[in-house]
Structure formats: C-alpha cells, structure tokens
Amino acid sequence: MRYVVIGGGIVGLAVAHRLVQDRPDARVTVVEKESGWGAHQTGHNSGVIHAGVYYKPGSLKATLCKAGSASIVEFCDKHGIAHKVTGKLIVATDASERPRLHALFERSVANGLPVRKVSQAEAREYEPHVACVEGIHVASTGIVDYKAVCAKLAELAAEAGAVMRLNTAVTGIRSGAREVVVRTTTGDITADVLVNCAGLHADRVARLAGIQPPARIIPFRGEYFELRPDRRHLVNGLIYPVPDPQFPFLGVHLTKMIDGSVHAGPNAVLALAREGYSWGRIRPRDVAEVAVYSGLWQLARKHLRYGVTEVRRSLSKRRFAESLARLVPEVTAADLVPAEAGVRAQAITPAGDLVDDFLIVTEGHQVHVLNAPSPAATSSLEIAKYITARLPL
Template sequence: MTRYVVVGGGIIGLAVAHRLRADRPAAQVTVLEKEAGWAAHQTGHNSGVIHAGVYYRPGSLKATLCRAGSASMARFCAEQGLPYEICGKLIVAAEAAELPRLHALHERAVANGLPVTLIGAVEAAEHEPHVAAVAALRVESTGIVDFGAVCRRLAELLAESGAELRLNARVTGIRARPGGLVVSTGAGEVTGDVLVNCAGLHADRIARLAGIDPPARIVPFRGEYYELVPGRRNLVRGLIYPVPDPQFPFLGVHLTRMIDGSVHAGPNAVLATAREGYSWRRFDPRDVWDQASYSGLWALARRHYRYGLTEVTRSLSRKRFAASLARLVPELTEADIVPAGAGVRAQAVRPDGGLVDDFLLVEADRQVHVLNAPSPAATSSFEIARYIVDRLPADSPTR
C-alpha cells in the first residue's frame, strides 16, 4: 500500500487527494493543512470565476488544463448539487486604442478552441446595458461558483472515503528515510512514500524543506476587492472585464456578479508585506526579508515600477479605484462601492525578474511540488490533480 502525503488544504491539495482516492482506492492518503479550516487562503479569497481559458498561451498547461477544468468543475458542481452558473462574460475595449489587443485576445481564444465572439458596441449593450465599449469579446463558457463550498464538499467526500485529514498541522520539516519520508508537523509526524506539495503561498518553502532548490520564489501580491452597494447591483448583469495588459498575469480591475447575487469589483495587484498579508497593516519580517533579499524582485521592480506605483495609488485611493471601474461602467461612482476584503496571489518570480506565466510543477524522486498555481488554478483544479496523479508512482517501495 502506497502512502501519499499531500501538503496544503486549498482546492488543489483537496482535488489531488480526491483524485488519488478515486484512482488508487487501496492507497493511504493524508492531507496536511496548517490552518483550522479548508481553503483558508488563495482558494477562499478569489473572485469565484470559472475561467474559460481565453488568456493563456495555446498549448500551455494553463490553456489546456483550464479549458478541461472548467468543464470538470461544472460537472462536479452539478453532480454534488453545488450552486454554479455558466453565465458568460464580456471582455471590453473601452477605447479604440485597445482594439488591437482585443483582436489578439480573440485570436488566442480561437486557437484555444473556445466559444467566443467579437461584438460591437450595440451588441455589447444587449448583454450589459450600462457598459462602455467600442467593441467586446463575448466568452460564453465563463461561469461563477463558490470555490470554498467546492472545497468543503471535497473534504466531506475525502473523509467518507477513508482519507486522513489533518487540520492545524503546519509542516515544520521533511526528511527522507529508507523507502519513504517523514513529514514533521506541529501535530506530530506523518510517514509516507510519496509527497505532493500544494502549499500555495508557502510552496517554495515546503520544497526547500524537502531538499528541492526551487527555480522561482513565491512573491505575494495582494488583490483588494470592493463590492457594489445593493442599490447599484443592477448596473452589472454578469462579468465585465477590461482588455488585459499581456505583460502581466493580472487581468485588471473587473466586475463580477457572484453566485450569491452580490457584485464584486477588483482586484488590483500590490506587493504584500506578508505572504498572508490581506491588508497594509499585516507585516511579517521574515516574508519582507525574503522579498528584499531576492534579486528577482528587484529586477521585477526595475522593469515594472510604473505599473507598481499605479497599483499602489489605486490601493490607497477609493476614488482612483472607482475611476478604473467607471472606464467599464461610467455610471459607477466612489459612492457606489464599499470594501469587500482581499486575497493574496502566490506569484512565482524567477531570479531574473521574470514572472512565471504558466503552472510550474517540479518533480523529484517520489515528489511533486506545485510551485506556481495562481489563477486559473481553482478552475483547473480537477485537471491539475489528474495531471499530477498520472505522474505519481503507484507502487509501494520496499520498506
């Protein structure tokens, strides 16, 4: 019997464990999560969008796994009775200067095999009457869901299937031993044969504990959200996105009708002063030192400091945040939005300052480390899990 240890109780870790129980029912599966509940960080703080796969380079893991993952996510929600909706979205060119990027995005979406249509201003207004657009890309297969609810159901299914689920189990050490490994946690030791690291914001640190020298380092970017006051939710029917800047993995401040009927606005993207830094007040000296001593961050800052300053300004000014939204829906004003929390994106940055733009998995002897899995990882989670499990050894070593 092979013993699998999965580190991380977000949607990818739980999906990997679920796939292991489905494909290898004789195996022992243990999930370690340092928090007191599931989906406590990236998964539980995102915008709840089931992405179609428009933005990603054809042939990349993001493109292939997102397209398949959106269908897998919808299928799982339907089977489990979880609320979701395939509502489609608009990607909006608010001015003529954005049209070349919109057309390039259309070409990429077509290359990825997605159901998309370029439409003009009149047709865009039929979908979103209050939008400002010279043209737009209509993406039919985008949806919305509560990823936290998906995780809670996965945890229930895992418990029913006999998996061992350990909350409040922060990993403090990993050491090899003949025929396996020992994972030390604050709640005791776990022995296993195969390790899968899905630790998100701390994935590079877990990799180093396991003896891996990661090719990139996690740099945390906080994304702050507002939501529309109830009386102004009627201005947005579904999802409205700007045309993104292809230099960055961030999609720009957008408007999303959530599964509960509220409308969220955001996120921006500012460098966080802690890996779990959900506000400017959260400061972790170790995390800040890790960033300050990393050549990759300084190279990134030199290359994109103007973009960073713009994001910081928008973070500190609700008026500027509202102005970004008004480019999409001109009727929106500062009085129409209220703060709605924040999330932190675990973005891998290479030593030369390059942003890792695809999912990054590092394989070692009986180990897989997921070192870059920001958006659209939640959408893609079931297919990421399939991809990982297909690469894991199924045989139990001699002990």
C-alpha cells in the same frame, strides 16, 4: 502506497480526492495548518470559473483550464453546489485597445473556446450599462463558491478513507531513498510519496524537502470593493477590460458573484506578508525574504510605472472608481464598499520574470506544485488528474 498531501486548498484537496478515487488501496493523508479548508487563496478568490482566454495555446494553463471549466461545472452539478455559467464580456473601451482585443480573440479561438466578437450595440444586450467600442463574449465563463467545492472534496476524500488533519503545520521534512517523513505539530507522518500543494508557502515546503525551487513565491494582495446593493443592477455578469500584455495582471473588473453581490477589482499590490490581507499585516521574515530577492528588484524595474499606479489606486477609492468607470461609467466612489482581499502566490524567477504557466516539479517520490495562481481553482480537478497520473503506484 502511502501518500501525504501538504496543503488543504482546492488543489491539495482535489489531489487527495483523485487519489482515493483512482487508487482505492492508497493510504492518503492531507495536512493543513489552518482550522478549515481553503483558508487562503481558494477562499479569497473571485469565484470565477475561467474559460482559458488569456493563456498561451498548448500551455498547461490553457489545456487544464479549458478542461477544468467543464469538469468543475460537472462536479458542481453532480453534488448540488451552487454555480452559474454566465459568460463574460471583455471590452475595448477605446479604439487604441482594438488590436489587443483582436489578438485576444485569436488566442481564444486557438484555444478552442466558444467566443465571438460583439459590436458596441451587441455588448449592451449583455450589459446595458457597459462602455465600449467593441468586445468579445466568452460563453463558457461562470461563477461558483470555491469554498463549497473544497468542503465537498474534503468530505468525499474522508468518506473514501483519507486522513484529513487540520490545525497541522509542517515543521520539517526528511526525505530518504524509499520514503519521506513529514514532521508536523501533531506528529510525524511517514509516506512513500509527498505532494506539495502549499500555495503561498510552496517554495518553503520544497526547500524543507531538499528541493531548490527554480522560482520564489512573492505574495501580491488583490484588493476588492463591492457595489452597494442598490447599485448591483449596473452589472449582469462579468465585465473585464482588455489586459495590457506589458503588465502582469488583468486590471480591475466587475463580477456578479453567486450570491448576487458585485465584486470590483482586484487591485494588485505587493503584500508585506505571505498572508498579508491588509497594509497592516506585516511579517518581518516575509518582508526580509522579499527585500533581498533579486528577482523582485528585476521585476520592479520592468514594471515600475504599473506598480506605482497600483499603489496609488490602493490608497484612493476615487482612483479605483475611475478605473471601474472606464467599463461602467455610472460607477462612482460612493457606490463602493470595501470587500475582503485576497493574496496571490506568484512565482518569480531570479531574472525577474513572472512564471506564466503552472509550475509542477517532480523529483524522485516528491511532487511540488510551485506556481498555481489563477486559474488554478478552475483547473483544480484537471491539475489533480495531471499530478496523479505521474505518481508511482
């Protein structure tokens, strides 16, 4: 059986690795338009091994994230990839946030996670500089370098016989009754099964393959700062606010990375290109697609106040620092230096709803991963198991 995997981020590489592990006779080809693996979402994320706190019990995100937080650690242990299970604090900074914190605790318990409520004094045993009235501690959260995980997955897949094609962009797809032909800038690839893990471009690849996706990818830029080296002592691990369920993102938080740096963010603003890592990166085609999409306008109407707040914070380091100071009051604008941004591929329905769960569409001999934002990196090995179990032999 011949398989072609489109996309060389962590999900695509995990699928290729799982295929060559489970099906030694499989002929697997991975195509990636960039010159390296994990160049976009995977290589620009916060490096967090998520526990699965936020996700609806029984959802794919909840199930695969919980399993993935264990399997990614096991993979890193086996292959000598630097990682650390640090735990994290989620804190209520005033009494009004307590009901949301308690609801999050109950959801975490329902998801079978190792969590406990902590008092203000107990929170400061973990994070001496934190400000809160109460918190929850999640023991299974950690940090890792996901690009290092990608490199190892690519290496293992290649060693097992997969054909790994970098600098190879997909230009067209012809799907027949028995096989699919993927046209690329380095030649055609004929396969029995296509797996689309194209991330920021997943909906476009689906349309090339004749599939009408039920949602469209809208890119949101996650903007980060990091603390100056002499201020890193303010954070021991991971400090998160209680998310507001009315809004689609988690809010800015503080993360001590695997290299000891402390990242602050992300702010979330609409990107003006699918790979728009700055305000100056604009692609007219991407802007035009967004401008005419009814789903985005519906979303904007629902979350206008939130969107305005994010844009203001994007344009003001002082506002960004003020948000962080709610968690750690000693943080000031002078402590922040710009860090690399990321772009989140968020699927939005025509009705303006964010797709909450992973969205994986199977049709004939094609599988399309159409929504895999965070915690997809954490869940990547489990997403691969989920997909390959449903592929024809």
